[in-house]
Amino acid sequence: MSAETIKLPTQKVKADFNHALPLHIANLIDVRAGKAMPFTREQMSAIDKAPIKAPVAVNFMGLTTDEQADRKHHGGPLKAVHQMPLATYEQINAEFNLKVRIGTLGENLITEPVNGLPHMDETTVCIGDIFQYGGPHGDEQVNDSDSVQLRVVQPRRPCYKINDQIGQFTKVPNIASWITKQGIAGWYFEVVRDGMIAAHLPVYLIARPYPFATLEKLWQLSNSKEKFEVDIIESWLAIECLEDSWKTVLKKKVGRG
DSSP states (O other): OOOOOOOOOOOOOOSSSOSSSSEEEEEEEEEEEOOOEEOGGGOEEOOSOEEOOSOEEEETTEETTOOOSOTTTSOSGGGSEEEOOHHHHHHHHHHHTOOOOTTTTOOSEEEEEOTTOOOSSTTTOBTTOEEEEOOOBTTBOOOGGGBEEEEEEEEOOOOHHHHHHHHTTSOOOOHHHHHHHHTOSOEEEEEEEOEEEOTTOEEEEEEOSOTTOBHHHHHHHHHOSSOBOHHHHHHHHTOTTSOHHHHHHHHTTBOOO
């Protein structure tokens, strides 16, 4: 699906996301990509991501310089780009007394908030949100057609490679399972519009069709052992862009009777 080109005027904002769109919510501070390299269990992996200093092209498969060794479980149009909050590293390091560095867990994008707005994280990002990376910067208008537009389609499910990645340096418990229970693994985008991306670009929220559908709530429903009223689950199943495996999980959460 494509999105119309949206003009992004400079604007003053409130201290939340409840404002007329488009809304400048963050700046992109880090863009990262990885190369497939020998990993644990005699496998290859590109989970370790290094910063990219120059602008990089983004197409329907993601950053053109980013690799995925396991195409069955990683990459593809519905996992084209991965963003994760810095807070995930802070929470892991605090919980397990570690010093895991940025880029260790495979994220492509990291942002910081602006204008007193909250961070982009699982409590503020919704399924279906479309973000534009690039737009007006000060008084200089960046070519809008070069700006990437990305839609949130699913949270990231942590796998054993997170344990192996961190466990290369220290013995750790099942951190992947802990991250899943916390629901703090970031999210995947599909690419709405190809373009160029680079650190220091402004980030705009340009569409929010499902304001109820935070990633935090999706994790809570998916992880819960309880059943829910059909109306609650159906509202999620009606989200066209939500990746199908998450809908399969949610269908099992409908209460009987």
